[in-house]
Each structure stands twice: as C-alpha cells, then as structure tokens.
Amino acid sequence: xxxxxxxxxxxxxxxxxxxxxxxxxxxxxxxxxxxxxxxxxxxxxxxxxxxxxxxxxxxxxxxxxxxxxxxxxxxxxxxxxxxxxxxxxxxxxxxxxxxxxxxxxxxxxxxxxxxxxxxxxxxxxxxxxxxxxxxxxxxxxxxxxxxxxxxxxxxxxxxxxxxxxxxxxxxxxxxxxxxxxxxxxxxxxxxxxxxxxxxxxxxxxxxxxx
Amino acid sequence: xxxxxxxxxxxxxxxxxxxxxxxxxxxxxxxxxxxxxxxxxxxxxxxxxxxxxxxxxxxxxxxxxxxxxxxxxxxxxxxxxxxxxxxxxxxxxxxxxxxxxxxxxxxxxxxxxxxxxxxxxxxxxxxxxxxxxxxxxxxxxxxxxxxxxxxxxxxxxxxxxxxxxxxxxxxxxxxxxxxxxxxxxxxxxxxxxxxxxxxxxxxxxxxxxxxxxxxxxxxxxxxxxxxxxxxxxxxxxxxxxxxxxxxxxxxxxxxxxxxxxxxxxxxxxxxxxxxxxxxxxxxxxxxxxxxxxxxxxxxxxxxxxxxxxxxxxxxxxxxxxxxxxxxxxxxxxxxxxxxxxxxxxxxxxxxxxxxxxxxxxxxxxxxxxxxxxxxxxxxxxxx
Amino acid sequence: xxxxxxxxxxxxxxxxxxxxxxxxxxxxxxxxxxxxxxxxxxxxxxxxxxxxxxxxxxxxxxxxxxxxxxxxxxxxxxxxxxxxxxxx
Numbered sequence: 001x002x003x004x005x006x007x008x009x010x011x012x013x014x015x016x017x018x019x020x021x022x023x024x025x026x027x028x029x030x031x032x033x034x035x036x037x038x039x040x041x042x043x044x045x046x047x048x049x050x051x052x053x054x055x056x057x058x059x060x061x062x063x064x065x066x067x068x069x070x071x072x073x074x075x076x077x078x079x080x081x082x083x084x085x086x087x088x089x090x091x092x093x094x095x096x097x098x099x100x101x102x103x104x105x106x107x108x109x110x111x112x113x114x115x116x117x118x119x120x121x122x123x124x125x126x127x128x129x130x131x132x133x134x135x136x137x138x139x140x141x142x143x144x145x146x147x148x149x150x151x152x153x154x155x156x157x158x159x160x161x162x163x164x165x166x167x168x169x170x171x172x173x174x175x176x177x178x179x180x181x182x183x184x185x186x187x188x189x190x191x192x193x194x195x196x197x198x199x200x201x202x203x204x205x206x207x208x209x210x
Numbered sequence: 211x212x213x214x215x216x217x218x219x220x221x222x223x224x225x226x227x228x229x230x231x232x233x234x235x236x237x238x239x240x241x242x243x244x245x246x247x248x249x250x251x252x253x254x255x256x257x258x259x260x261x262x263x264x265x266x267x268x269x270x271x272x273x274x275x276x277x278x279x280x281x282x283x284x285x286x287x288x289x290x291x292x293x294x295x296x297x298x299x300x301x302x303x304x305x306x307x308x309x310x311x312x313x314x315x316x317x318x319x320x321x322x323x324x325x326x327x328x329x330x331x332x333x334x335x336x337x338x339x340x341x342x343x344x345x346x347x348x349x350x351x352x353x354x355x356x357x358x359x360x361x362x363x364x365x366x367x368x369x370x371x372x373x374x375x376x377x378x379x380x381x382x383x384x385x386x387x388x389x390x391x392x393x394x395x396x397x398x399x400x401x402x403x404x405x406x407x408x409x410x411x412x413x414x415x416x417x418x419x420x421x422x423x424x425x426x427x428x429x430x431x432x433x434x435x436x437x438x439x440x441x442x443x444x445x446x447x448x449x450x451x452x453x454x455x456x457x458x459x460x461x462x463x464x465x466x467x468x469x470x471x472x473x474x475x476x477x478x479x480x481x482x483x484x485x486x487x488x489x490x491x492x493x494x495x496x497x498x499x500x501x502x503x504x505x506x507x508x509x510x511x512x513x514x515x516x517x518x519x520x521x522x523x524x525x526x527x528x529x530x531x532x533x534x535x536x537x538x539x540x541x542x543x544x545x546x547x548x549x550x551x552x553x554x555x556x557x558x559x560x561x562x563x564x565x566x567x568x569x570x571x572x573x574x575x576x577x578x579x580x581x582x583x584x585x586x587x588x589x590x591x592x593x
Numbered sequence: 594x595x596x597x598x599x600x601x602x603x604x605x606x607x608x609x610x611x612x613x614x615x616x617x618x619x620x621x622x623x624x625x626x627x628x629x630x631x632x633x634x635x636x637x638x639x640x641x642x643x644x645x646x647x648x649x650x651x652x653x654x655x656x657x658x659x660x661x662x663x664x665x666x667x668x669x670x671x672x673x674x675x676x677x678x679x680x681x
Contacts, residue, residue, distance in 0.1 A: 048614075049614035088334065089356060094392075097392065097395075104253065107395075109398065111640040111644070112612075114399055117314070117396065118313060118356075120358050127584060133468050134450060135448065136357060136450070136583070141353075152371070159446075159476060399644065400640060455635065
C-alpha cells in the first residue's frame with residue numbers, strides 16, 4: 001500500500017505533499033482562515049457554511065486531498081473507508097450547545113448546533129460530499145497516534161473491509177487547529193507507484209513531522 | 211488468525227446492575243422507561259430510562275471511592291468490574307486492552323452552574339478512559355471509539371480485529387453514556403423523543419426514549435477461558451456510511467445494507483444462516499423504515515428481528531454493547547426477546563418483528579446500529 | 594407589522610440562522626418554495642426555523658410535520674406569524 005497524497009493544515013497554512021497550496025497572513029482567526037482556504041478551491045458547496053469548525057477543517061483538508069483524484073470512480077464507493085483520530089472530540093461546539101441551555105430564561109437548544117456535538121459528523125460530511133459508503137471509525141486519542149492508525153488500517157485492508165482509505169488526524173480547540181490527512185491506495189491501482197511512499201508507521205510519522 | 215470468544219458480559223441500565231436482572235425483566239415484559247419530571251434535565255416532563263443514582267453510588271462504594279470518579283466513570287468501571295469478577299481475564303495484564311465506547315463521556319462537567327472537584331481535562335474522552343483503565347491497574351493506553359450511536363458495535367468490531375491480529379489476548383470492551391441536560395435538550399430540539407414508551411417498528415411510533423447505561427463484553431483469544439458448550443464467538447463485522455445526510459436516515463437503506471452484507475461476508479455466512487437480528491430500532495419514523503428496507507434488500511425479511519429500546523431506551527454509546535450482551539444471552543438460552551412497545555406492524559418492507567418471547571435455537575445472530583453522521587455498523591456472533 | 598415588513602425581516606433572519614452564506618435577502622423570492630427544489634433547505638433547517646419562531650416570535654410548533662405547510666414559502670410563513678403571534 002502507498003500513501004498517494006498527504007495534506008496538512010495548521011498555523012494558517014495548507015500543504016499538500018509538503019508543498020504550500022494555501023497560506024494567508026491576512027486573517028488570524030480560524031473561522032476566517034478556513035473559509036478563505038475553502039474559497040481558494042473555487043468550489044460551490046453551500047453546506048460548508050453550515051458546518052462547525054471541526055467539520056470545516058476536516059472537509060477542507062479532504063477537498064485538497066481528493067482534488068483531481070477521481071477516487072470515487074476508481075474504487076467501489078463502499079470500499080473507500082475513513083479512519084480518523086482526534087483529541088478534543090467536538091469540544092468547541094459542545095461548549096456552544098451548553099451555552100444555549102445553561103440560561104433557562106434564554107433556553108433555545110439548536111438542532112443545527114447539537115448535531116455537530118458528535119465528532120464523527122466530520123466523516124459524514126466527507127462521505128456525503130464524495131459519495132463514500134465505506135468504513136467509518138473515529139478514535140479519540142490524546143495525541144496523533146501513527147502506530148494505532150497504521151495497525152488498524154492494515155488489519156482492515158487485510159480483511160478486505162476496504163480497498164482505499166482516507167485517514168489521519170483532525171483536531172480543533174479554540175484557535176489550536178490541525179488536520180493531517182493521508183490518501184492510502186494499493187500499488188496495483190497507481191500507475192507511477194515508484195513516486196510514492198510506502199504506507200507504514202515510520203512514513204506516516206515522517207510526513208506528519210516534516 | 212486467532213478466534214475471538216465472548217468470555218464475560220454485563221449490562222447496567224434502569225433494569226438493574228446485572229445481566230441476569232435484565233434477562234429476568236425482559237422475559238417478563240418489564241420496561242425501565244418512565245415519565246421523568248426532573249427540571250434539571252429538561253424543563254418539561256419526558257420519557258426516559260434512568261439509573262437510580264443512590265443505588266449506583268452504593269454499588270460503586272463497595273469497589274472504589276465515589277468521590278474520585280464521575281458518574282460516567284463509575285458506571286463504566288462498575289460494569290467492567292462486574293463482568294471481570296466472574297471471568298479469568300487478568301484486567302491488569304499487558305496482554306489486555308481496554309476499549310471504551312461513548313458519545314459524550316463526562317460532558318456534564320461543562321456545566322458551569324454545578325461545581326465539582328474533577329480536573330477540567332476529564333471532559334476529554336481519552337482522559338476519562340485513562341481513569342477507567344487505571345482503576346483496574348491496566349497500563350496500556352485505552353482506546354476510545356466515538357462514532358455516535360454505532361460506537362458500541364464499532365468498538366466490538368475493532369476489538370475483534372485487534373485480537374484476531376494477535377496484538378492482545380483480551381479486550382475489555384465497555385460502552386456507556388449518562389443522561390444529561392446536554393443530550394436531552396439536543397434530542398428534544400430534534401423533536402425526536404416519544405411521548406410514552408417508544409414503539410419500534412410500530413405503525414404508531416413517534417420517536418425514541420433516551421436511556422443511560424453501560425455494558426461490558428469481555429473478548430479473549432484464550433479459548434481455555436470459556437466453557438466449550440456455551441462459547442460464543444465474534445465472527446466479524448463492518449461499518450458504512452449512508453453518504454446522504456448528517457442527521458436524517460437514508461431513505462434507501464443503502465448504508466446499512468452495505469454494513470450488513472459486508473459483515474456477513476466477513477463472517478463467511480449468508481443471509482440464510484442468520485437466525486436472529488438485534489436491530490437498532492430507535493422507533494423514530496424514518497430510522498425504522500430505513501432499517502426495514504436494508505434488511506429486506508439483504509434478504510433478511512424472514513429472519514426474526516427485535517429492538518430492545520422499549521426496555522431501557524437508547525443508551526447511545528452503550529447501545530451496541532448492552533444490546534449485544536442481552537442478545538448473546540438470548541442466543542445461549544435459545545430465546546428471542548419480545549420487542550417492547552411493538553403492537554401493529556408499521557414499516558415499509560415486510561420484515562419479521564419478534565412480538566412475544568419465543569423459543570428458537572440460534573447459531574448465528576446479527577447486531578446492527580445506525581447513527582448521526584449517516585453511520586451504520588453490523589457484527590455477527592456465532593455459537 | 595405589515596406583511597412586507599415581516600417578509601424582509603424573515604429573509605434576513607433565515608439567512609443568518611441557517612448560515613446561507615453568499616445569499617442576499619432580496620435573492621429569496623417570498624413565494625419560492627423553501628424546501629425541495631426551491632431554496633433547497635433540509636430537515637435540520639426546518640427544525641432551526643422552529644427554534645427561530647419560538648425565539649423571535651414566541652410561537653411554539655410542537656409537531657414538526659406542521660412545518661411542511663407553515664414553511665411552504667416566506668410569504669406563507671409571514672402570514673402564519675401574523676395570525677398566530679400573541680399581541681405584545
């Protein structure tokens with residue numbers, strides 16, 4: 001298996017295979033940054049604006065990861081899996097929802113907020129966008145755990161639960177945000193396979209720490 | 211590949227603190243869902259299945275200090291303790307891994323109106339999981355799975371994959387969630403709560419009941435640990451996404467169909483082999499129709515199906531595990547449990563709903579779950 | 594409040610509450626269907642409009658199925674508010 005693309009978003013910069021694809025110093029708050037990053041893709045997708053920060057981050061990372069990849073054509077939609085990790089769950093939107101209920105004189109829980117208090121919704125958004133019907137797993141870990149990610153995906157691939165995988169780490173807490181996503185595909189499906197790194201824990205860590 | 215056996219089980223809900231109490235009440239059609247008039251949880255009355263806090267405190271006090279653990283942690287620790295004490299699994303061993311399934315864990319700690327002595331980081335699920343694993347002296351980093359309402363089934367599937375690969379000998383898979391104002395208000399804003407005991411697959415179903423609870427399933431590759439005649443194996447499972455909507459169930463059932471058919475493939479069985487399905491069956495109008503369509507399409511129309519939600523509500527991160535352990539017990543006793551709340555058939559495809567306690571020999575059972583984010587999961591257990 | 598005035602107010606509120614980015618109030622035809630082919634709102638949006646009605650107009654809708662008729666268009670919604678709002 002190969003890592004055919006990686007995307008890293010943090011500190012107002014988006015890199016794709018270690019090349020900067022979007023960067024801005026004009027905006028210094030996350031919501032403005034991620035919106036600018038999304039707009040740089042020239043995509044029309046009004047649902048983006050309804051998402052919480054975590055989903056927006058994962059969504060933009062996945063858009064860069066899958067740009068011009070037509071992977072939905074190359075793999076059966078039910079064989080494209082998502083395996084994500086995150087530390088803070090949906091903490092920011094959790095706090096927002098808590099604020100809507102804490103004051104009984106101003107008690108208006110919002111379904112559009114509440115639905116995002118489940119962190120796996122970010123994977124749902126990516127599946128909806130790309131029509132992926134495959135495996136979904138979200139692990140909550142203190143830190144990015146390349147070993148756990150690699151071991152789990154390896155078993156899932158060996159058992160043929162999926163043929164290709166979008167995997168990585170997406171975490172937001174206030175202004176601390178980071179998404180690191182990988183596209184993992186079998187050698188046989190890639191024409192120029194020598195150009196890519198082998199999918200293993202050491203290479204995942206290398207890409208993460210570059 | 212190592213076979214994975216079920217070597218211990220527990221469930222804690224409003225029905226009781228042991229699996230035996232659950233089975234006894236379910237056999238006698240006793241529901242723990244009640245009308246709740248608790249202004250702290252919700253300004254108006256609603257129907258839910260809640261655990262007696264005084265009893266939980268008493269039970270926990272016999273094994274640990276209740277002041278050192280949150281209600282959520284106490285519930286999961288107690289459930290795991292009760293499952294472990296009758297087994298030979300060494301919880302502290304480096305060959306044992308703790309796997310925790312939950313949606314919101316200690317979310318009540320966000321409520322700034324209530325003071326508590328717990329460190330703020332306990333709201334992080336990985337931190338709460340550490341508290342649980344360390345209670346048992348286990349030093350492996352526990353794994354937390356948080357996939358909305360399918361978390362429990364995903365956790366069992368993950369544990370099975372992990373044990374199959376030989377990475378560990380045993381997995382203590384614990385799932386649970388507590389009833390909080392946070393969650394009750396959210397489901398109420400979705401207008402998805404029933405005005406009585408929920409009615410899965412019924413023509414007059416009008417929504418779900420929330421429930422709080424925890425369940426534990428102990429899995430082991432050490433076959434010597436289980437009684438050969440009673441041994442139940444995890445055969446395999448899968449998950450999927452509807453790719454349709456973040457909260458509304460698929461109108462076609464495609465996602466659940468993929469999860470179910472992939473699970474059968476993982477287990478190397480066909481639809482004809484399945485003797486029983488423990489469905490998700492939340493009793494919301496769209497969910498139950500979606501499930502009926504998926505089971506129909508998978509060729510499972512004639513297989514008896516139940517939902518246990520009418521007994522103890524929807525226990526969220528606990529559901530996949532609590533409902534699995536009860537269904538496994540049914541399998542051992544050759545019983546199909548009644549679908550509490552169901553009276554009149556009311557879903558769009560002709561599936562077979564269990565409407566009374568029935569004797570049936572079962573060799574293969576299927577457990578499914580579906581949740582927000584469009585996710586679905588399925589697992590197969592075998593005798 | 595007159596129908597026209599209320600329609601203008603509702604268009605702004607709906608854009609804000611439902612995060613309809615890049616849309617101006619005058620872009621929403623008061624007679625356009627809010628759901629389905631028209632503005633393309635979904636089931637969560639319908640529930641959000643229920644919250645909006647309660648928060649801003651003190652109108653409670655218990656049965657979300659009622660939303661289907663009440664939320665047919667901005668004009669229908671405005672008229673529903675005008676006939677159901679309690680005098681302040």
